[in-house]
């Protein structure tokens with residue numbers, strides 16, 4: 001293992017304790033993680049001889065490693081430019097620093113290590129001017145002190161918030177208002193759910209009747225910890241741990257046999273993504289989403305993983321449904337790829353293992369999530385940077401170039417966008433009551 005440049009980690013409990021201490025300096029104790037060249041704050045002296053422990057949450061397993069200890073200190077220096085000097089010095093390269101006596105003029109409280117000992121110093125400067133922060137100064141800086149020399153060290157500070165760090169760059173608050181249903185949380189749908197949570201969608205409804213088993217692992221975002229658990233429950237656990245701002249609702253419904261349960265569910269969300277394999281679930285989603293007046297994104301791979309497909313169905317008079325599109329393609333004389341697939345799937349209840357490799361399915365899932373988010377941004381927030389080039393994207397995964405349009409991709413990673421036809425006059429999905 002390569003140890004990398006030494007660095008200091010300050011978990012949020014250490015920041016709070018340093019920031020709220022009554023006195024302006026004190027001692028610190030660090031765990032030294034030699035194999036990773038890392039020093040993690042372990043105890044903070046907040047008033048004379050009162051040491052408070054720093055708890056590191058269990059999920060940060062590497063930060064909880066308990067090796068030897070290194071003594072240090074912290075100094076609060078309001079108004080000081082010391083952390084700009086840290087930034088400027090570290091930029092000059094490894095090993096550049098200050099003679100101890102020169103550094104003591106900048107930070108009078110610094111203690112000189114004895115003999116060959118090392119010490120660590122944290123300088124804390126709150127409320128820095130904006131231009132200092134723009135210049136790269138950070139509220140907390142770390143220094144390695146020896147008897148003769150002081151050098152700046154990189155420091156990693158635990159952020160106060162999750163996705164709110166993206167404020168100003170991404171509509172974090174608007175995302176929290178969106179509700180999306182994901183039908184099928186297999187290899188594609190698992191990626192879709194994961195990505196929607198990472199985009200910051202506030203409410204996810206996951207629908208899948210299957211259990212996560214050993215053979216699913218080679219393609220799925222879930223791992224060995226989830227084997228034996230219902231896919232929707234395992235995804236909820238995964239998403240809750242990483243993205244606590246996203247509210248996840250699991251349902252072990254079968255979208256075909258329990259289509260009646262989909263109606264109320266779909267009418268309560270802003271958009272539906274269908275990543276279920278098999279033709280029948282896609283037809284149910286196409287029909288029920290249309291009747292609920294909600295847009296749907298259908299994602300799949302076709303022709304044994306040669307081609308990916310992202311289809312957006314919008315509940316507007318100028319867009320047909322899934323069956324209108326398939327009828328249109330069949331009338332155009334092309335091979336109906338989905339119908340060919342249906343011969344293998346039968347009613348959709350017989351499962352044939354997807355033949356695409358995991359990363360190809362994940363690629364399609366990421367694009368489907370992007371199309372879903374873009375649809376929400378454009379529809380609800382009027383964001384024109386979120387416009388798609390069409391309603392149907394076909395994606396070359398391992399294209400054989402012998403399929404009919406729109407699946408006639410020549411090269412891998414080619415993405416071709418197409419429009420979809422208007423509703424057929426007799427379509428019972430697009431024209432209820434006719």
Ligand SMILES: [Zn+2]
Pocket residue numbers: 320321322323324423424427428429430431
């Ligand atoms: Zn239709």
